Amino acid sequence: MKRAILILIPMILIGAIFFSGISLASQDPNDPYGPDSVLFRSKQLLVPCPPQGGQAVLPLYFRNDTPILGLQVPLSWTGPAVLDSASFFGSRITYVVNKQVNIDNLNKKVLVTVQVGFQQSIPDGRGMLVKFYFSTTDTGDLIIDTTANSPQPQEHLLFTREDSVTYTPQYRRGEFHLTCEHDPDDPGVPDSVSFSQALAYYPIPGGPYAYFPLPSGPGRVFAHIRVCNSDSVGAMFIPLTITGPMDHLDSITFRESIFGDSLWILEGANGEHKGLIALIPVNDPPIPPSAGLFLTLCFTLTDNTGLVLFDSTFIPPMNHLLFTTTEPQGYCPQYIPGEYPVIKYWPGDVTFDGELVDVADIVFLLNFIYKDGPYPSHPVSADVNGQDRLIDIEDVVYLINYLYKHGPNPLPGDPW
Numbered sequence: 285m286k287r288a289i290l291i292l293i294p295m296i297l298i299g300a301i302f303f304s305g306i307s308l309a310s311q312d313p314n315d316p317y318g319p320d321s322v323l324f325r326s327k328q329l330l331v332p333c334p335p336q337g338g339q340a341v342l343p344l345y346f347r348n349d350t351p352i353l354g355l356q357v358p359l360s361w362t363g364p365a366v367l368d369s370a371s372f373f374g375s376r377i378t379y380v381v382n383k384q385v386n387i388d389n390l391n392k393k394v395l396v397t398v399q400v401g402f403q404q405s406i407p408d409g410r411g412m413l414v415k416f417y418f419s420t421t422d423t424g425d426l427i428i429d430t431t432a433n434s435p436q437p438q439e440h441l442l443f444t445r446e447d448s449v450t451y452t453p454q455y456r457r458g459e460f461h462l463t464c465e466h467d468p469d470d471p472g473v474p475d476s477v478s479f480s481q482a483l484a485y486y487p488i489p490g491g492p493y494a495y496f497p498l499p500s501g502p503g504r505v506f507a508h509i510r511v512c513n514s515d516s517v518g519a520m521f522i523p524l525t526i527t528g529p530m531d532h533l534d535s536i537t538f539r540e541s542i543f544g545d546s547l548w549i550l551e552g553a554n555g556e557h558k559g560l561i562a563l564i565p566v567n568d569p570p571i572p573p574s575a576g577l578f579l580t581l582c583f584t585l586t587d588n589t590g591l592v593l594f595d596s597t598f599i600p601p602m603n604h605l606l607f608t609t610t611e612p613q614g615y616c617p618q619y620i621p622g623e624y625p626v627i628k629y630w631p632g633d634v635t636f637d638g639e640l641v642d643v644a645d646i647v648f649l650l651n652f653i654y655k656d657g658p659y660p661s662h663p664v665s666a667d668v669n670g671q672d673r674l675i676d677i678e679d680v681v682y683l684i685n686y687l688y689k690h691g692p693n694p695l696p697g698d699p700w
Contacts, residue, residue: 320348320443320451322357322413324428324458330475331420332618333464339596339604339616340365340418340426342458344396346376351405351446357396357413358439363426364462365418367394368598376411379403385414393431395438405446417604420462428458475607475615477522479594479622480510480577494528494624495664496588497631497696503585504699505530505592507622509561512575518608519564520571520578526557528592529626530583533559542576558597585626594622627662632683632694634666641683641694649680667697 323345331338346355361367370385372378383398396414400406418426431439442450479492496503511520526533543563563578565571583592596605596619608614632641634648649666651657653676660666666675669682685691 320346320453321456322346322355322430322441322453323456324460326457326459327461329420329426329460329462329616330618331423331462331464331616332620334422336619336621338420338462338619339598339606340420340460340462341415341604341606341614341616342418342428342460343415344413344458345411346413346453347410348406348443348453349408351407352443353405353446353448354397354399354444355406355413356398356438356440356442358393358431358441359396359428360391360393360431361426361428362392363460364422364424365420365426367392368417368419368604370394370396370417371415373415374412375414376409377406377413380406399444417598419598423462423464426458426460426462428460430455430457475514476510476512476618476620477520477578477596477605478510478512478618478620480508492622492624493627493662493699494585494592495662495696495699496585496626496628497664498588498628501585501588503588503626503628505581505583505585505624506699507581507583507592507594507624509578509581509622510576511578511617513571513607513617514573515609516570516572518570518614519562519606521604521606521608522561523597523605524559524561525595525597526583526593527595528624529585529587529590530592531586532557532583534582534584537580537582539580540577541579542574543578588626588628590626592622592624592626594624596621629662629665630694631665631696632668632686634660636661636665641687643687646680646683646687649675649683653677653680664697664699668694670695673698 324342325345329340331340344357344359346357366389367387370387372383377383377398380398380400380403382401384396386395386397388394394416398406398413420426430441441452441455443453444450492508494503494505509522513520561579563571581594585592598604605616605619606614607617629636630638630640632645633639634645637644648657648660652659652666660675663675666679667673668679668686682691683694686694
């Protein structure tokens, strides 16, 4: 991939719709193209295992073989999910102004209404009507059915013909099995967005961490976002919310990224620590199957205690965690939050005992370098001669000069 662009895409749902002066008709049983219909494509969805919540993006499709002036689709659902929002982006009726989605999470109902008014009729065809964005709270079955048999007129499933006669299309309910177990037939690991360890040359047990060098910092956080997709995808949308002891995003870098010289734009929402990262190929084919570092977010710490947390979020009106495919609905990858406990330390405290540098730190380094001793638990405290990302005899010499020859103070290591 040569070039891609990261963008923030706002969507606006507009309009108010009503039906009046309608009469009801039946579908033609001899229709050679089959009955007009409203349907979901049922499937299994991979979501994070409880107690972590997830997202499910579910498109609703419709088919009509003659032009129609409008439609009304009342739905209800059961299962461990809350309907956050809906979008007509990519719909067959994007051009229609008077379209609306009314969500009632208390009763687990949603009503979709469309009326062309003085605009062009909805031509015959088939395709997506609307895309629903659910937050999942558990595994299990999410069932989306129609309320067409309700005595309430506003809960009738209806299409309106050009002669103002209405009829009830066929409906196929959506059955979605929510599981946190990966498909055993997928040869790769689950498609995912996660935060990786620091990209140092030495392992960091229990990491990643946000390091704050004493006595006065500054502390830095390098949040390495890793993605995995076992099939080609058209785009990646990663909305994040960030909490913890930092003021703002310093920069984004594609250093060591598997996506090379991608371009980026990251924008926040209402001044909050929230933003959308999106990878959309501009001149290239879809993103090929990939696994590795996507990009790195760089922050400066404002305190030497606390927890920096990167979590997935929803940015109204329709920005969810999403990988798109050739299918309109796309899918929600597994998301693993990034948690970075802030660790304060003294540069040169190789043993990480909280004390200033002493001979024990030099002995620890010598054992590590020459006697296959244990790794330093936090390499940033051992790389004392500058951020060369190497722990070697030069660091030992630097500490000896500091302790016994009034040499310069140990320097913080590279937390990258």
